[in-house]
Amino acid sequence: MKAGRSKKGANSRDRILQAALQEFAHKGIDGARVDEIARVSGANKNMIYHYFRSKENLFVAVLESVYENVRSRQQDLSLRDLDPVAAMRRLIEHTADIWIEVPEFNRLLASENLHQAKHVRRSKKIQSMYSPLIDTLKGILERGVKDGVFRDGVDPVDLYISVTSLSAHYVAHHFTFDAIFKTNLMSPKKIAQRKSTISAMILRYLQP
């Protein structure tokens, strides 16, 4: 088969998106090469421009799909059945897991912030995705305050940033940390230690 409709399961658009995700995540938007995406996806370069119109648009599409992936993971945690402390702990651990399970997300965000979030700002889709998470966090905080297990006045956005920082930065910067401190931060043991440190730190911070 030299040309014509392929019989592979995933259609070209999806395969391009998958290959682009890897390429962008590993090399950043500037280091990534369209030809390489074409090669890896097995699609003709023309198809990339047919579906996505430009390299930048492709990057936005990749960002959106990863944000969507992460958001969907955060949705079904059934935190309402748990008491506030347990719910908070679960949310923290789940947030920490995301960076390890979806390392591409972290890398895309690093690249994106080097570019002043130019692509995120262009995507209404992404910007509409995060409020539900903050609402969940707010709900847990309020329940905790009512139960007398959390102190009052903690801003949910601020708390979300703290949890994210403690987990994301560790994973994103483990290369330089490893080089400087001569350790291996991504070993299972170290990762488990970090997760318990984060939980302890946040829960102590929330204590009345």
Next chain:
Amino acid sequence: MKAGRSKKGANSRDRILQAALQEFAHKGIDGARVDEIARVSGANKNMIYHYFRSKENLFVAVLESVYENVRSRQQDLSLRDLDPVAAMRRLIEHTADIWIEVPEFNRLLASENLHQAKHVRRSKKIQSMYSPLIDTLKGILERGVKDGVFRDGVDPVDLYISVTSLSAHYVAHHFTFDAIFKTNLMSPKKIAQRKSTISAMILRYLQP
């Protein structure tokens, strides 16, 4: 003067290094352009290759100079005169300030981690710089434990990573946070709030 030895105060090497710092920090190593560094520094492109031999070597030189800058800031804090809690608070606030005062450091590190710390690993100079800081932190922790104000068993490297994460990630990722949460995290008010959150979080974590 068409050619020949220049009489300008700052020599070309320094001007190139300064321009390269800005270019690399703003665009990452892949986005940065050698021609642009030449243009901004006012030096001929050949001078860049004369002094630094390659774009990558120039990047390493930039990294080293920034690491040196940051390290020298951390040296003269005279923390030994303060009680453990005050010393810890000062170290935390100082660490937080660095990311705001030297934003280039953060950006270079982001780019560097996208490349698996390949350049940091190449530089023995950088790798020899960080142990003194950890020793300082270790000293404060030990004094605090002896005084009964800190609990025992906290790893200084782990603590350093936490402090750094809480401050660096906030600054490095404020573009995407701002876009998603519709705030302005770099306003003086928000920055002050963040600094006090970080201090509170760390000091509560260290309580016995």
Next chain:
DNA sequence: GCACTAAAGTACCAACCAGTCAGTAAACTA
């Protein structure tokens, strides 16, 4: 068997960009 469409191929371009070449002029040295 015909129209439609997704997919793929070949070939190309203009801009870009890291790195080089060949040479000049001032300053230092013996």
Next chain:
DNA sequence: TAGTTTACTGACTGGTTGGTACTTTAGTGC
């Protein structure tokens, strides 16, 4: 003052890269 080193210049090159034009192949539904 001849010879060497250091600082500097403008033009150039060869490979790369995002993006385009035009053509061809082959499944699908009618």
